[in-house]
Amino acid sequence: MTANHFVTGGTGFVGSNLILELLAERGTAVYALTRRSSRQSAEDRLQSALRHAARAAGYDDALDHAIAERCHAVEGDVLSENCGVTTGGLPRPDQFWHVAASLRYEERYAAEIFRTNVEGTRNALALARSSGVDRHFNYVSTAYVSGCRMGLIREEISSGQTPNNPYEASKIQAEGLVQQSLDLRPRIFRPSIVIGHSITRRVSSGFSGLYGFIKRVLRLRQLLDRIQDGLASRAGLRVIADPNALLNIIPVDVVARQLVRIGRSGSRATVFHITNPTPPPAVEVSRVIFRELDLPQPVMVSDSAGMNWIEQKVEEGLGFYKSYFRGTRVFERTNSDWTLGVSVPEPGYRMDSATVAEYVRWYADVLRGTTDLLPAAEAAAA
Amino acid sequence: MTSKIQPVFIVGTGRCGSTMLSNMIRDHAGILSLSEFLVSVTDFAGRTAKTFPEGRPVDAHHAWNVLGGFHPRQTAMLRHGVEMDEMLYPLASTSRFNRQTGVPAILYVTLPHLTRDHDALFDELRDYVMTFEPDLAFRQYVRVFEWLMARFGKRAWVERSGGSLRAVPRLAKSLPGARFIHIVRDGRDCAISMSKHTGFRMMMACTIMNQILGYDPYETDERRGVEELPDQFYRLLPEHFSGDAFASLDAPAALFGHYWSGEMMRGLKALADLPRDRVLTIHFEDILAEPKPWLRRMVEFIDPSFVDEDWVQRAAATIRPVRSSWRNLPVLEQSALTDACAPGFQVLSKHGLEPDSGGACPMPWYAGVRQRVRPAITLARFVGVRAALALAKARLGRVTSASPSAV
Numbered sequence: 110m111t112a113n114h115f116v117t118g119g120t121g122f123v124g125s126n127l128i129l130e131l132l133a134e135r136g137t138a139v140y141a142l143t144r145r146s147s148r149q150s151a152e153d154r155l156q157s158a159l160r161h162a163a164r165a166a167g168y169d170d171a172l173d174h175a176i177a178e179r180c181h182a183v184e185g186d187v188l189s190e191n192c193g194v195t196t197g198g199l200p201r202p203d204q205f206w207h208v209a210a211s212l213r214y215e216e217r218y219a220a221e222i223f224r225t226n227v228e229g230t231r232n233a234l235a236l237a238r239s240s241g242v243d244r245h246f247n248y249v250s251t252a253y254v255s256g257c258r259m260g261l262i263r264e265e266i267s268s269g270q271t272p273n274n275p276y277e278a279s280k281i282q283a284e285g286l287v288q289q290s291l292d293l294r295p296r297i298f299r300p301s302i303v304i305g306h307s308i309t310r311r312v313s314s315g316f317s318g319l320y321g322f323i324k325r326v327l328r329l330r331q332l333l334d335r336i337q338d339g340l341a342s343r344a345g346l347r348v349i350a351d352p353n354a355l356l357n358i359i360p361v362d363v364v365a366r367q368l369v370r371i372g373r374s375g376s377r378a379t380v381f382h383i384t385n386p387t388p389p390p391a392v393e394v395s396r397v398i399f400r401e402l403d404l405p406q407p408v409m410v411s412d413s414a415g416m417n418w419i420e421q422k423v424e425e426g427l428g429f430y431k432s433y434f435r436g437t438r439v440f441e442r443t444n445s446d447w448t449l450g451v452s453v454p455e456p457g458y459r460m461d462s463a464t465v466a467e468y469v470r471w472y473a474d475v476l477r478g479t480t481d482l483l484p485a486a487e488a489a490a491a
Numbered sequence: 492m493t494s495k496i497q498p499v500f501i502v503g504t505g506r507c508g509s510t511m512l513s514n515m516i517r518d519h520a521g522i523l524s525l526s527e528f529l530v531s532v533t534d535f536a537g538r539t540a541k542t543f544p545e546g547r548p549v550d551a552h553h554a555w556n557v558l559g560g561f562h563p564r565q566t567a568m569l570r571h572g573v574e575m576d577e578m579l580y581p582l583a584s585t586s587r588f589n590r591q592t593g594v595p596a597i598l599y600v601t602l603p604h605l606t607r608d609h610d611a612l613f614d615e616l617r618d619y620v621m622t623f624e625p626d627l628a629f630r631q632y633v634r635v636f637e638w639l640m641a642r643f644g645k646r647a648w649v650e651r652s653g654g655s656l657r658a659v660p661r662l663a664k665s666l667p668g669a670r671f672i673h674i675v676r677d678g679r680d681c682a683i684s685m686s687k688h689t690g691f692r693m694m695m696a697c698t699i700m701n702q703i704l705g706y707d708p709y710e711t712d713e714r715r716g717v718e719e720l721p722d723q724f725y726r727l728l729p730e731h732f733s734g735d736a737f738a739s740l741d742a743p744a745a746l747f748g749h750y751w752s753g754e755m756m757r758g759l760k761a762l763a764d765l766p767r768d769r770v771l772t773i774h775f776e777d778i779l780a781e782p783k784p785w786l787r788r789m790v791e792f793i794d795p796s797f798v799d800e801d802w803v804q805r806a807a808a809t810i811r812p813v814r815s816s817w818r819n820l821p822v823l824e825q826s827a828l829t830d831a832c833a834p835g836f837q838v839l840s841k842h843g844l845e846p847d848s849g850g851a852c853p854m855p856w857y858a859g860v861r862q863r864v865r866p867a868i869t870l871a872r873f874v875g876v877r878a879a880l881a882l883a884k885a886r887l888g889r890v891t892s893a894s895p896s897a898v
């Protein structure tokens with residue numbers, strides 16, 4: 110059984126792990142739309158990203174051969190028409206995986222986010238069509254297309270929800286485009302917050318989501334200490350958090366495995382939540398993060414009344430991540446679980462404090478190694 | 492010509508009122524007043540490493556680039572009309588330097604503080620600096636100070652830059668024998684003033700940007716990770732800088748209160764490492780209340796031969812009443828600010844440095860007792876009963892009492 114897969118976003122966090130998972134099947138060939146950089150060809154970028162991802166996933170160099178032999182970069186850019194690809198020499202793909210996206214969420218990048226995520230998806234659909242994809246157009250969306258909606262989030266295309274930021278808005282629009290492309294038998298996968306590998310706890314690239322939050326907290330700590338030695342440890346912070354909020358984190362290898370298994374299935378469903386059915390309380394995760402970063406535990410409060418300036422700035426500084434701690438969402442997984450079969454419980458779902466601490470510690474060490482306090486500018490002036 | 496009188500730096504936290512002293516000293520027959528030299532040549536501390544390369548000799552070109560260069564933070568601020576109030580260079584259309592060209596660091600304040608003929612002095616100074624053989628940075632700058640001293644017929648020089656308390660360890664290490672006059676002012680007044688002062692706002696913005704990015708965007712074209720910058724800092728990158736962006740920077744007094752405490756903690760530690768006779772601490776509030784003895788004490792510290800009653804009279808006459816501004820804040824803001832400054836007050840108290848009993852004066856009999864009941868005394872002395880009550884009330888009113896306070 111050999112299959113050709115076409116993947117966008119293969120140099121990224123989710124895309125590279127998806128490719129590793131696809132390679133697990135003998136004979137599979139992967140064609141990955143890849144941008145060149147000023148210093149590296151598309152092929153070199155792809156190969157090195159995949160080798161990197163393989164190391165983070167705990168593979169030794171045994172997989173490097175498969176990566177070199179069976180993964181091929183197709184130079185292009187989702188911002189170009191047909192992704193800048195002439196399909197002439199390409200084998201017809203069985204499956205098309207559109208994973209590339211911009212994970213920025215700030216208003217000031219709105220135009221770029223919409224171009225990449227909405228126009229990019231339009232171009233990916235066009236490329237899938239012109240390449241004559243045989244089975245499915247698989248689109249990696251996000252569970253957070255639910256926007257501000259709370260409670261039970263169904264595996265269905267919904268409308269009318271209010272997005273929290275341009276990223277969510279762009280992913281909602283892109284889902285709309287994909288859903289309408291019935292000729293491509295579309296499937297929409299919605300992962301929640303993707304974290305490192307379930308065994309190694311490591312991440313090879315694209316430190317967004319939970320990692321972005323950890324980095325914010327560390328930076329804040331460093332900044333406070335820069336302003337006044339020891340301020341971060343003295344100034345206990347109040348942070349607004351809903352005690353019932355759950356933080357839906359899921360390891361990247363679990364995501365990749367579920368994508369590939371559902372991809373191969375004959376399921377006729379369109380939307381699949383790739384989420385953790387047993388997510389930890391957000392407050393507990395934040396406790397672990399503060400502890401691992403040697404910060405005094407924040408005091409969780411329900412509103413901003415009486416917050417001091419630093420606390421207000423922390424609230425503002427958390428920006429996007431604030432939504433992690435507000436409200437409770439439960440993601441339905443009927444389509445996913447039905448398709449995957451739920452015979453053996455997935456060990457990667459387990460997120461007790463000790464497990465979460467391992468993921469956080471790995472990243473805190475990475476950050477400490479690379480972003481130590483700048484030497485204090487002891488100079489005059491200031 | 493080498494001065495027999497050991498160098499003196501007037502140091503303090505930002506906005507401690509020391510500018511007034513530079514102006515007074517300028518009028519003294521024997522002392523050369525070097526104003527804002529360190530601030531200008533380090534470009535608000537952003538170029539410290541370039542100004543004082545660690546252990547490496549500095550040649551004539553490097554020294555002149557530091558002194559006569561156009562530094563990026565100053566230039567951005569000048570272009571957009573938000574230069575420091577202290578800037579003395581006249582920006583007339585007929586001036587040699589203007590907002591577009593930028594103004595060389597030493598012409599910002601230091602030379603115009605000494606003479607109206609600053610442009611000619613600048614050229615003369617360049618000719619002199621260009622004769623320098625490579626030497627350690629500070630020795631080169633001291634050469635400049637001594638040259639200026641001779642040029643103006645003075646016998647000693649005193650450098651004063653806003654916020655230079657932070658530089659004490661470096662100054663003490665680079666210039667063994669250097670002495671320090673430490674001006675202390677109520678942190679709450681310093682903080683309010685810093686929060687309105689363009690120089691300190693710029694310094695704070697750059698500190699935060701550098702910390703988030705891990706590099707200094709004013710010193711490199713690298714732009715890795717700028718997505719991480721909150722909008723208000725993104726708009727202060729050199730390529731986006733504008734007067735409006737700078738005006739809308741949210742940097743309130745409480746932030747500077749924390750900064751003041753940090754500076755005080757670090758500064759007092761550095762000063763405590765020096766022999767006692769090399770440090771004179773004077774409270775700004777004490778100078779205002781009773782200027783003459785303190786001004787006399789100050790020049791005596793610089794050198795006893797400088798005590799000059801005429802000068803004391805003239806200098807004291809220039810003092811204008813300064814309103815303490817923090818008491819005008821709404822009660823909650825007062826308490827937030829007091830909270831932020833508490834660690835600084837505490838460390839001052841620990842060193843026995845309180846108004847009316849400055850470090851140079853004998854410690855009062857109750858100082859020992861005070862050490863033991865320090866926290867309460869600290870609050871009572873610095874915060875005042877009303878503010879202490881307000882603070883207590885504000886604390887009680889909080890959502891939760893579990894938040895450890897900075898006190």
Ligand SMILES: NC(=O)c1ccc[n+]([C@@H]2O[C@H](COP(=O)([O-])OP(=O)(O)OC[C@H]3O[C@@H](n4cnc5c(N)ncnc54)[C@H](OP(=O)(O)O)[C@@H]3O)[C@@H](O)[C@H]2O)c1
Nearest residue numbers: 118120121122123144186187209210251300302303315318
């Ligand atoms: N990470 C999460 O927690 C998470 C959660 C839910 C959903 N998702 C979804 O998962 C997908 C992948 O996310 P990720 O975490 O893997 O992000 P990532 O690590 O940032 O990777 C993004 C990928 O998209 C590619 N890309 C971006 N712009 C492109 C363009 N103009 N042309 C071609 N390729 C382009 C990037 O290529 P370069 O290497 O050339 O930049 C990279 O391969 C996204 O659709 C995201 O919405 C992620």
